[in-house]
Amino acid sequence: MVEKKFLKAIKDFNLVESKDRILVAFSGGIDSTVLTALLLKFQKYLKIEKIALAHLNHSLRGAESDLDEEFCKSFAEEKGLKIYTKKEDVKKYAKEHSMSIEEAARTVRYSFLQEIALREEFNKIATGHHLSDLIETMILWFIQGNKKGIKGFKPYEKNVIRPLFYLTKEEIRQYAEKKDIKYTVDRTNFKTDILRNKIRHDIIPLLRQINPSIEKSMLIESLFLQIDEDFIEKEVEKFSQKFLKDRITLTDIADVPEAVLYRMLTIWIYKKTGIYPSYRKIWEILKILKKSGEKSISLSRDYQLIKSYSQIIIKKKEKSKKYSYKIKTGDEVYIKEAGVIIKSYISKSINMGKLKDERKIVCFDIGEENPEFVIRNRKAGDRFLPFGQKSEKKLKDIMIELKIPKYMRDTIPILEFRNKILWVVGYKRSGHYPVTEQTKKMICFEIKEV
Amino acid sequence: MVEKKFLKAIKDFNLVESKDRILVAFSGGIDSTVLTALLLKFQKYLKIEKIALAHLNHSLRGAESDLDEEFCKSFAEEKGLKIYTKKEDVKKYAKEHSMSIEEAARTVRYSFLQEIALREEFNKIATGHHLSDLIETMILWFIQGNKKGIKGFKPYEKNVIRPLFYLTKEEIRQYAEKKDIKYTVDRTNFKTDILRNKIRHDIIPLLRQINPSIEKSMLIESLFLQIDEDFIEKEVEKFSQKFLKDRITLTDIADVPEAVLYRMLTIWIYKKTGIYPSYRKIWEILKILKKSGEKSISLSRDYQLIKSYSQIIIKKKEKSKKYSYKIKTGDEVYIKEAGVIIKSYISKSINMGKLKDERKIVCFDIGEENPEFVIRNRKAGDRFLPFGQKSEKKLKDIMIELKIPKYMRDTIPILEFRNKILWVVGYKRSGHYPVTEQTKKMICFEIKEV
Numbered sequence: 001m002v003e004k005k006f007l008k009a010i011k012d013f014n015l016v017e018s019k020d021r022i023l024v025a026f027s028g029g030i031d032s033t034v035l036t037a038l039l040l041k042f043q044k045y046l047k048i049e050k051i052a053l054a055h056l057n058h059s060l061r062g063a064e065s066d067l068d069e070e071f072c073k074s075f076a077e078e079k080g081l082k083i084y085t086k087k088e089d090v091k092k093y094a095k096e097h098s099m100s101i102e103e104a105a106r107t108v109r110y111s112f113l114q115e116i117a118l119r120e121e122f123n124k125i126a127t128g129h130h131l132s133d134l135i136e137t138m139i140l141w142f143i144q145g146n147k148k149g150i151k152g153f154k155p156y157e158k159n160v161i162r163p164l165f166y167l168t169k170e171e172i173r174q175y176a177e178k179k180d181i182k183y184t185v186d187r188t189n190f191k192t193d194i195l196r197n198k199i200r201h202d203i204i205p206l207l208r209q210i211n212p213s214i215e216k217s218m219l220i221e222s223l224f225l226q227i228d229e230d231f232i233e234k235e236v237e238k239f240s241q242k243f244l245k246d247r248i249t250l251t252d253i254a255d256v257p258e259a260v261l262y263r264m265l266t267i268w269i270y271k272k273t274g275i276y277p278s279y280r281k282i283w284e285i286l287k288i289l290k291k292s293g294e295k296s297i298s299l300s301r302d303y304q305l306i307k308s309y310s311q312i313i314i315k316k317k318e319k320s321k322k323y324s325y326k327i328k329t330g331d332e333v334y335i336k337e338a339g340v341i342i343k344s345y346i347s348k349s350i351n352m353g354k355l356k357d358e359r360k361i362v363c364f365d366i367g368e369e370n371p372e373f374v375i376r377n378r379k380a381g382d383r384f385l386p387f388g389q390k391s392e393k394k395l396k397d398i399m400i401e402l403k404i405p406k407y408m409r410d411t412i413p414i415l416e417f418r419n420k421i422l423w424v425v426g427y428k429r430s431g432h433y434p435v436t437e438q439t440k441k442m443i444c445f446e447i448k449e450v
Numbered sequence: 451m452v453e454k455k456f457l458k459a460i461k462d463f464n465l466v467e468s469k470d471r472i473l474v475a476f477s478g479g480i481d482s483t484v485l486t487a488l489l490l491k492f493q494k495y496l497k498i499e500k501i502a503l504a505h506l507n508h509s510l511r512g513a514e515s516d517l518d519e520e521f522c523k524s525f526a527e528e529k530g531l532k533i534y535t536k537k538e539d540v541k542k543y544a545k546e547h548s549m550s551i552e553e554a555a556r557t558v559r560y561s562f563l564q565e566i567a568l569r570e571e572f573n574k575i576a577t578g579h580h581l582s583d584l585i586e587t588m589i590l591w592f593i594q595g596n597k598k599g600i601k602g603f604k605p606y607e608k609n610v611i612r613p614l615f616y617l618t619k620e621e622i623r624q625y626a627e628k629k630d631i632k633y634t635v636d637r638t639n640f641k642t643d644i645l646r647n648k649i650r651h652d653i654i655p656l657l658r659q660i661n662p663s664i665e666k667s668m669l670i671e672s673l674f675l676q677i678d679e680d681f682i683e684k685e686v687e688k689f690s691q692k693f694l695k696d697r698i699t700l701t702d703i704a705d706v707p708e709a710v711l712y713r714m715l716t717i718w719i720y721k722k723t724g725i726y727p728s729y730r731k732i733w734e735i736l737k738i739l740k741k742s743g744e745k746s747i748s749l750s751r752d753y754q755l756i757k758s759y760s761q762i763i764i765k766k767k768e769k770s771k772k773y774s775y776k777i778k779t780g781d782e783v784y785i786k787e788a789g790v791i792i793k794s795y796i797s798k799s800i801n802m803g804k805l806k807d808e809r810k811i812v813c814f815d816i817g818e819e820n821p822e823f824v825i826r827n828r829k830a831g832d833r834f835l836p837f838g839q840k841s842e843k844k845l846k847d848i849m850i851e852l853k854i855p856k857y858m859r860d861t862i863p864i865l866e867f868r869n870k871i872l873w874v875v876g877y878k879r880s881g882h883y884p885v886t887e888q889t890k891k892m893i894c895f896e897i898k899e900v
Contacts, residue, residue: 140660143660143664144661145664146671147675150600198656198659198660206648210590210593211595217593217595218593219595221597224712227709228709231708258680259678260681262677280666282674287462
């Protein structure tokens with residue numbers, strides 16, 4: 001039965017072809033020793049040109065790890081197989097790369113395997129992952145809401161093959177016993193090993209009461225989830241050129257299906273911030289994309305995503321520092337926070353045409369000698385009197401009306417005189433101190449961009 | 451908190467719009483009474499024009515069901531709501547329609563709700579499904595390998611809305627207690643209720659040890675699974691015209707992505723046979739589609755799917771009855787099993803040109819007066835001597851070579867003489883009794899299609 005299933009997986013997924021040179025990821029544990037035994041038994045039948053072992057000593061359990069390595073070497077010798085070994089200080093590696101021990105172990109192990117495979121010309125790497133691993137993985141991701149993970153792993157992925165894909169741990173155990181296959185018992189306890197043990201020993205037996213053939217059911221489920229994922233991933237590629245830029249234009253993505261969009265956003269955010277957004281975060285982003293107006297979402301301690309009126313950008317969060325400058329007529333003040341120079345001067349001729357561009361130049365009839373003005377960024381409670389109106393509005397609402405992106409609102413300079421806002425610099429003047437035909441002397445302010 | 455989440459679900463999914471007329475699916479249990487209480491509390495705020503209740507008495511628990519109905523009526527009266535009730539013998543309905551009791555209950559209930567909604571002009575039907583229901587449903591389908599089901603249910607579907615989508619059973623229970631909301635306790639035990647109880651009481655507490663916020667995680671997961679499914683379903687529509695026919699041409703579906711193909715096949719098979727194929731079955735079908743040559747798969751007791759060299763069809767399984775006819779020269783025999791007439795006659799002129807089409811006419815040099823031939827379908831052990839060869843081959847292999855579809859092989863007539871096969875009617879003559887230049891008298895056979 002075990003041998004039949006082993007061969008069936010190989011046939012169904014075309015895992016082994018004639019003349020393959022296979023490197024087995026060999027821990028010395030039950031899965032990889034049974035895998036090796038099966039490959040050797042059917043080497044001729046499958047026309048495998050070469051089989052060898054690769055063992056990484058993770059140095060996680062001191063002398064015990066070294067004993068495991070010894071076991072692996074003598075196993076190889078007994079079977080007449082070449083074995084490649086390497087000792088690596090995984091703890092140290094984890095620390096240096098700020099990874100979990102488990103993540104580090106996997107990274108180091110796979111890079112060792114790929115390196116040996118490349119150097120020694122093995123075209124395939126075989127790992128001992130089996131059906132029980134698969135369903136544990138699926139359950140673990142499923143209950144944690146990791147949609148991407150719930151399909152588990154594939155029977156093959158690039159040059160990695162998993163010929164035990166159809167076999168449960170129990171079947172592997174029985175086979176090892178029947179064939180008297182010796183193996184070491186790995187006592188490493190990674191964090192997910194603890195979770196996996198709970199799933200294996202406490203949860204799956206209960207699930208089996210509901211579905212006695214849970215492994216078979218979930219195996220098929222995994223394969224179909226994989227088909228769906230592969231399909232959508234291919235669609236994602238079709239749209240990928242829309243997500244190469246620093247800014248995503250909303251009209252550009254209006255025709256992108258949501259299933260494609262959320263995947264692209266995930267990748268885009270990862271590229272910009274180095275952090276994968278959670279599904280919850282992505283859900284929030286999808287929600288704000290459907291809303292009009294400007295919205296922002298915190299992505300991490302350092303980054304925020306901003307959906308403005310026409311685009312999406314990712315920005316480093318800035319502590320919005322308060323700033324304040326004094327300015328008198330004749331001054332030229334550099335507002336470094338906003339990157340503009342503002343010049344103030346007295347003007348006696350009224351050139352109404354020039355005054356029309358209130359974004360660049362504004363003039364006021366102050367009627368006072370040598371007044372002092374303040375240029376600062378906004379503060380809570382700021383109000384603004386629109387030209388021609390009698391009552392003030394919240395400055396925030398004015399900024400929204402003016403479609404000033406949220407992330408800019410704290411840096412834009414505000415011109416103030418005697419607690420009245422005269423000008424949202426670069427945008428709009430207020431109705432205070434208007435220039436009329438009776439005006440004799442105007443005080444003007446003009447932006448000079450740096 | 452409960453009220454906030456109730457309103458949030460309504461807002462997030464736009465479940466309620468002003469002037470809605472909402473019919474509540476009202477069992478009298480905790481979920482539907484809390485749902486009604488919340489809708490009433492926020493009726494004004496949400497600008498709901500009308501709220502009414504609909505209660506179906508399933509008659510499953512005799513007097514107790516009637517008491518529940520009484521409770522519902524007095525609840526409605528107390529709240530000043532109109533209530534529509536109906537009593538239905540669900541057991542009888544289930545029997546008549548060969549459904550499970552649960553399936554029948556759901557069918558009868560939903561058709562009652564839709565009927566009232568239509569007649570009384572309610573544009574929405576609200577049900578008490580909540581977050582705990584959602585994750586139980588997801589887990590139940592997930593561990594049974596029902597990929598389609600693992601996304602659970604939607605917050606809305608056509609005119610059905612589920613405003614408790616964000617609330618757990620525990621939150622609903624606490625709210626009922628706090629607000630002193632009375633409700634009945636339903637003691638119906640459907641089969642899946644037993645499974646659900648196991649999931650609710652035994653399994654979810656263990657899963658919660660791994661993920662304390664399992665409801666939140668799986669809620670988001672459900673939404674994303676739904677997005678993926680919606681996307682693929684839309685793609686399926688694009689290809690649907692390829693699956694309208696009785697036969698699917700392989701070249702027609704060569705460009706159909708696998709994720710679309712397996713969904714289309716599922717629907718197609720359901721339409722033809724009335725039975726939804728399992729994922730396992732669909733997986734087998736996908737496998738044979740990748741293989742060359744002819745394959746067949748049993749779909750049910752009555753149907754089989756046949757992949758021939760160029761197409762896929764579904765056929766009723768036929769017991770292949772043996773048939774046998776005698777034929778002498780001068781006869782014209784109607785082979786009703788194959789729908790052909792075969793004519794036998796003596797011919798003295800040798801028209802080699804005409805003889806070239808061995809599919810329609812064959813002639814033999816029997817050298818015997820008034821011989822009797824047999825026309826029958828194949829039987830086990832039949833062998834065939836190809837023209838110009840010395841040894842016989844299995845008739846089955848000949849049929850494969852001739853690319854005769856498997857489902858036709860048992861009906862095709864075989865011409866036999868003295869235990870030798872002379873002709874696979876309509877396909878190929880054998881090397882027996884060849885006509886040569888010395889032949890004086892030929893016995894010919896010719897197909898006349900009906």
